[in-house]
Amino acid sequence: MSAHLVTDPNLDAADDFYAALTELHRDLDEAESAKVNAKLILLLANHIGDAEVLKEAIALARPAEKA
Amino acid sequence: MPKTYQNPRYPYRRSVDQDRDKGHHPVVIVGAGLVGLTAAVDLASRGVATVVLDDDDTISFGSRALCFSQRTLEIYDRLGLGEKLQEKGVTWNRGKVFFRDREIYGFDLQPEGGHRWPAFINLQQYYPEEWLVERAAESGLVDLRWKNKVVDVGQDDSEVTLCIETPDGPYELTCDYLLAADGARSQVRRSFGLAFDGQVFQDRFLIADVVMKADFPTERWFWFDPPFHPGQSALLHKQPDGVWRIDLQLGWEADPEEEKKPEKVIPRLKAMLGADTDFELEWVSVYTFQCRRLARFRHGRVFFIGDSAHQVSPFGARGGNGGVQDADNLCWKLAAVLDGRAEESLLDSYDTERIPAADENILHSTRSTDFITPKNAASRAFRDATLELAAELPFARALVNSGRLSQAYCPPQVDQGSLGPGSPCPDAPLQRGTQRAWLLHQLQGGFCGIYFTETTLSTEESGKLARLTRDHPDLKSLVITKQDCPSRNNGTGAWQDCEGLFEARYGTTPGGFTLVRPDQHVVDHWPVLDCAAVARARAAALA
Numbered sequence: 001m002s003a004h005l006v007t008d009p010n011l012d013a014a015d016d017f018y019a020a021l022t023e024l025h026r027d028l029d030e031a032e033s034a035k036v037n038a039k040l041i042l043l044l045a046n047h048i049g050d051a052e053v054l055k056e057a058i059a060l061a062r063p064a065e066k067a
Numbered sequence: 068m069p070k071t072y073q074n075p076r077y078p079y080r081r082s083v084d085q086d087r088d089k090g091h092h093p094v095v096i097v098g099a100g101l102v103g104l105t106a107a108v109d110l111a112s113r114g115v116a117t118v119v120l121d122d123d124d125t126i127s128f129g130s131r132a133l134c135f136s137q138r139t140l141e142i143y144d145r146l147g148l149g150e151k152l153q154e155k156g157v158t159w160n161r162g163k164v165f166f167r168d169r170e171i172y173g174f175d176l177q178p179e180g181g182h183r184w185p186a187f188i189n190l191q192q193y194y195p196e197e198w199l200v201e202r203a204a205e206s207g208l209v210d211l212r213w214k215n216k217v218v219d220v221g222q223d224d225s226e227v228t229l230c231i232e233t234p235d236g237p238y239e240l241t242c243d244y245l246l247a248a249d250g251a252r253s254q255v256r257r258s259f260g261l262a263f264d265g266q267v268f269q270d271r272f273l274i275a276d277v278v279m280k281a282d283f284p285t286e287r288w289f290w291f292d293p294p295f296h297p298g299q300s301a302l303l304h305k306q307p308d309g310v311w312r313i314d315l316q317l318g319w320e321a322d323p324e325e326e327k328k329p330e331k332v333i334p335r336l337k338a339m340l341g342a343d344t345d346f347e348l349e350w351v352s353v354y355t356f357q358c359r360r361l362a363r364f365r366h367g368r369v370f371f372i373g374d375s376a377h378q379v380s381p382f383g384a385r386g387g388n389g390g391v392q393d394a395d396n397l398c399w400k401l402a403a404v405l406d407g408r409a410e411e412s413l414l415d416s417y418d419t420e421r422i423p424a425a426d427e428n429i430l431h432s433t434r435s436t437d438f439i440t441p442k443n444a445a446s447r448a449f450r451d452a453t454l455e456l457a458a459e460l461p462f463a464r465a466l467v468n469s470g471r472l473s474q475a476y477c478p479p480q481v482d483q484g485s486l487g488p489g490s491p492c493p494d495a496p497l498q499r500g501t502q503r504a505w506l507l508h509q510l511q512g513g514f515c516g517i518y519f520t521e522t523t524l525s526t527e528e529s530g531k532l533a534r535l536t537r538d539h540p541d542l543k544s545l546v547i548t549k550q551d552c553p554s555r556n557n558g559t560g561a562w563q564d565c566e567g568l569f570e571a572r573y574g575t576t577p578g579g580f581t582l583v584r585p586d587q588h589v590v591d592h593w594p595v596l597d598c599a600a601v602a603r604a605r606a607a608a609l610a
Contacts, residue, residue, distance in 0.1 A: 034444060038452035046462045 005056035069349050071278060071308040072193060074125040077200070079214035084118075085238045092118045092210075093405055095229060095242040097217050097255050099123075101132060101192055102373030102390035103248030104199035108146050109394055111206035112512075113402035113585075118240070119209055120231060122216035126196035129350035130276050130312050132387030133189055133304060134287075137177070138475035138491060139391045140184040141587065145511050148198055149184065156188030157305050162287035164457070164469055168294050171458040173286075176472060181568040182494045183505040187287075187472070189306050191276075192387065220245065220258040220369070227368045244401060245369045248390075253375035259366060265359020266433065268380065269319040270440050273326055273353050276310050277336060279346035283311075289469040291439075291454055295338040300439050300469075310349055313339065314381070316440070323353040356380045358429045358436075365418045370397055377425040382435040382470035385428040392476065393421050399585035408541065409609040420489070424476035431471040438468035485574035485581070485592040492587045493572040497547065498565035506547075506569060509562070510587050514605060515543045518596060519570065521577040522552035523561070528578075528596065535598050539605060549577050584608055 011017050024040075025033045045054055084090035094110060096103045099121035107117045135143075135152060143149045160177040163170055176186035203209035218237075219230040227245040231238055247255035256263060283303065290301040299316035306312055315335060317326055325331055332351055340346060360377035364370060373390030397417045403409035441447035456463035475491035486493075495506040509515070518524065518532055524546060536544050546561040547569055564570055573581055575592060582590040582604055591604045 031444070031448070034448035035452045035455075038445075038449045039456055042449070042452055042456060042463060042466065 003050050003053055005053045005060070007060075069128070069276075070347065071310055071349060072191065074128065074193065075197060075200075077124050077211070077213045079124060079234055080212070081233075081235055082210070082212055082215075084240045085233065085235060088239075089228070090240045091226070092116070092240065092242045094118070094244050094246065094401065095120065095227070095240070096246040096248055097121075097220075097229075098247070098249035098253075098373075098375070099196075099200070099211060099213070100127065100248060100250060100373070101196055101199075101387055102394055103246065104196055104203060105142070105146070105391050106246050106248060106372060106394040106398055107209045107211070108199050108202045108206065109142075109398035110402060111203065111208040112146060113399060114208070115398075115402045115405055116208040117210070118242070119203070119211045120215040120217055120229070121211070121213055124213040126200065127192045129191070129274070129352060130306055130310070131192040132384070133192065133306065133312055134187050134384035134388075134473075135190055135195070136384060136388040136473040136475075137182065137184045137186050138473070139388045140188065141494070141507050142391055142395045143195070144184070144508065145587070146199075147202065148195065151198055152190060152195060153184070153188060155194055155307055156190035157285050157307055158185045158188050159285045159287060159305070160186045161284075162289065164454075164464075164467055165288065165290040165293060166451075166454040166458065167292050169458065171454060171467075172461075172464050174464070181496050181566055183507060184494070187384070189285075189304050189312070191306055191308075191310070194307075217249070217254050217258075220255050222366075222368050224367075243368065243405075246397070247369060247371045247375045248373050248394075249375050251374040251378050253371070255369065256361070256371065256375055259369070261361055261366070263359055263361060263378075265357055265378070265429070267357045268355065268436050268440070270436075271317040271319060271321045271323060271326070271353055271355050272381075273313075273315045273317055273332065273335070273351065275313045275315075275332055275336060275351045276306070276349035277313060277340075277346040278309050278349050279311060279340070279344055280309065281311065281340070281344065291450075291469070293339075296335070301339060302469075311346075315339075317353070321353070323355075326353045327351050354381075356436075358433045360422075360425050360429060363418055364393075364421055364425075365414060370401075370414070370417060372397060376421075377429065379428050379432040380436045381432075382439065383428070383432050384470070384473045385432055388473040389425065389428050392424065393417075395586045396421055403585075403609055413609055420478075423478065427476055428473075435468045435470045483592075485579065485594075486572070486589050488589055488591050490589045492583055492589060495564065495569040495572055496566050497562035497569070498551075499562050503565075504562060507587060509545050510583050513541045513543055513585050514539070514590075514608070515545055515583045516601065517545045517547060517569075517573075517581040517583065519547050519549070519564070519573075519575050519577055519579045519581070520561075522548055522550045531596050531598055535596075535601060538598075538602065542605065582608075 094117045096119045107119050161175050163173045216232045221228050226241045228241050285305050288303040302314040304312040364376045372393040379385045400413050441450050453466045457467050478489040480487040497504045548563045551563050580596040581592045590608045
């Protein structure tokens with residue numbers, strides 16, 4: 001069976017991660033933020049690797065009205 | 068403007084068909100460009116005579132297709148032109164990608180050895196065209212008619228009719244089969260009113276061939292957003308004759324007529340090459356591009372090959388190479404049908420095999436274009452993020468898309484260990500005593516059965532092979548041994564798989580038998596030779 005996207009709580013330290021994420025963008029303008037987010041997505045996507053899991057994540061992220 | 072090459076002018080000659088009512092020919096080819104000439108020479112190599120009609124009296128201007136892929140070189144080797152292309156062309160396997168002011172990584176398209184031909188050679192399109200015209204003349208089977216402009220085409224169940232204009236006035240002729248190799252603006256396609264749908268890219272590119280002394284290495288260099296051309300992309304290729312090819316992205320707003328003027332082009336090139344570099348313009352063109360194809364490439368007795376059937380963006384060198392592979396796919400089938408060895412229905416497989424290939428080319432070149440020219444802020448953010456990461460982290464290099472460079476089309480494979488049906492045959496070095504050879508060089512012309520064995524065929528195996536080639540005279544056989552066994556193989560014509568690359572690349576084992584089509588594609592593979600199964604597969608490959 002191929003892996004599925006984990007949507008149950010799975011973060012080690014959720015508040016710390018969220019704070020680090022917003023901290024990352026503190027001094028960035030919109031274009032810089034967009035690029036930093038893109039890098040983060042690419043790094044995490046490569047870590048996941050599994051095409052099915054990534055597909056599920058993309059489907060969940062898509063706005064409901066465009067789905 | 069060109070200084071390194073003078074286009075030949077081929078004289079118009081009055082043909083016998085102009086003095087009779089509707090001469091008839093088995094095969095007519097419209098368009099004496101790269102693809103039409105390739106088809107004519109391929110058909111001639113199979114004994115099929117053709118009439119080739121071209122509205123001009125010369126071959127192409129400018130470098131145009133430029134990058135000839137390994138598969139194209141393998142095809143031209145079969146047509147006797149491979150070495151000529153390699154000798155004149157600039158061989159390259161490597162490339163570099165730059166982002167802004169730095170190199171982010173380099174790549175090698177053929178990291179492993181054991182191939183007769185490199186990943187690519189660069190050569191101005193007019194050279195192979197000129198040599199194909201020579202080959203066509205030498206064959207005595209190609210009636211090449213310059214200044215013969217096809218103005219209308221029609222067909223019924225039994226034949227195709229062409230209306231042709233010449234300096235001496237119009238004439239008509241008929242044929243059994245018509246190959247439309249008349250390019251992106253195909254008159255044949257328009258005569259039949261066929262839709263040619265797809266995506267137009269809102270961007271313009273400047274191509275310049277410049278003559279200069281420069282010490283860039285023989286690599287494909289691609290820049291994203293370079294300091295000398297901010298916000299756009301640039302591509303540099305080395306050509307023979309001290310000519311360099313430069314492609315500069317201009318954006319959709321650029322005025323194509325203005326951008327072609329030397330006073331516009333020269334400052335752009337000086338910014339790229341440095342103010343001190345002396346260069347002369349050889350050829351300049353401004354283009355936009357589209358990715359589109361016909362719904363079907365076969366229409367009754369008419370076959371569309373090359374740009375008349377499909378158009379792609381230039382990133383990936385998939386236009387010319389795709390067209391040459393169209394010709395490679397179609398010509399042996401047409402020859403087999405014309406001499407009665409195959410059913411007419413075989414010709415439908417041109418559609419079923421080349422449409423997926425065209426779709427793959429369109430998909431890759433569309434994706435490259437989307438990467439090179441981001442459509443919105445989010446895609447630009449992803450692209451720039453990818454490029455910045457690629458400088459440090461190898462994983463991101465797989466995402467950088469400056470053109471996925473043309474490879475032979477391979478249909479989706481069911482993993483059976485060995486190379487599956489439809490796969491293009493990979494090359495491999497072979498040896499017999501002190502003699503070296505290449506596998507693909509042995510697979511030329513007709514069907515070929517490759518029998519792989521440990522040291523030598525057993526009496527039973529030899530018997531089976533002899534029976535097979537006796538029953539099917541158009542089937543050649545090739546014996547390849549795993550081990551060197553010169554004393555026993557002397558005089559048997561066997562070759563040794565001296566580097567083990569045949570076994571590895573074909574996924575075969577001793578005793579295995581691989582049947583190959585006349586266009587060097589795998590029909591099927593059997594772990595043990597079964598003559599009846601091979602005969603059925605050969606028949607199916609002609610059905």
